[in-house]
Amino acid sequence: MTPIKPDAGETRPPLLSQRLAQIIEEGHERLSFSDLAEQLGNRAWGALLFIFAIVNVIPLPPGTNIVLAIPMIIVAAQMLFGRESPWFPKWIDRRGVSRSEIGMVASKVAWLERRAERLLKPRLARLTGKTAARLIGLSCVLLGVLAAVPIPLLHMAPAAGIALFGLALIYRDGVLVVVAAAASLAAIAVDALILGSGVVVLNALTSWLNR
Secondary structure: OHHHOOOOOOOOOOOHHHHHHHHHHOOOOEEOHHHHHHHHHHHHHHHHHHHHHHHHOOOOOOOHHHHHHHHHHHHHHHHHOOOOOOOOOHHHHOOOEEHHHHHHHHHHHHHHHHHHOOOOOOEOHHHHOHHHHHHHHHHHHHHHHHHOOOOOOOOHHHHHHHHHHHHHHHOOEHHHHHHHHHHHHHHHHHHHHHHHHHHHHHHHHHHHHHO
């Protein structure tokens, strides 16, 4: 898979915020997701996961999370099956992203990179290699499905896990893969607790109403 193939002579991947800023400077008013992937080059898989996920790591109106989770699942599923480059259905690809939306993401990424710049670096290469990328894809598919559950705030923790996996792929940081895996397990546990508590409350309410 091309996104995690090291560039010749590169010791540290370029910052994602810098690449997004370059894309903005090129004057595109709107890019399809396929065009955006092409512009992102060999960082496309991780960058797309991060971009789609970071939007989900905020409270959203009910039902919005379902729409926003679909691109995450599509990208992650293609990673799982080992595609060389991302592909999107036409009805999603046409939506794409506007220049202002890229700018919003770039500002959020820049804020994060400034605080984590010393921590994000290539290490433990096997954990971002070809086989590992498929396992990350599987993990992100499961997290994406959980993020699509139409229950308020339930999407936030799984999306955060996907965002961490995306950053790990962008910077080929195996340590961050481990962190993302741990965070994802915690997210699944928290969401399972929320769902379980909701079922208990619903059953108690139903029982009370039937008395």
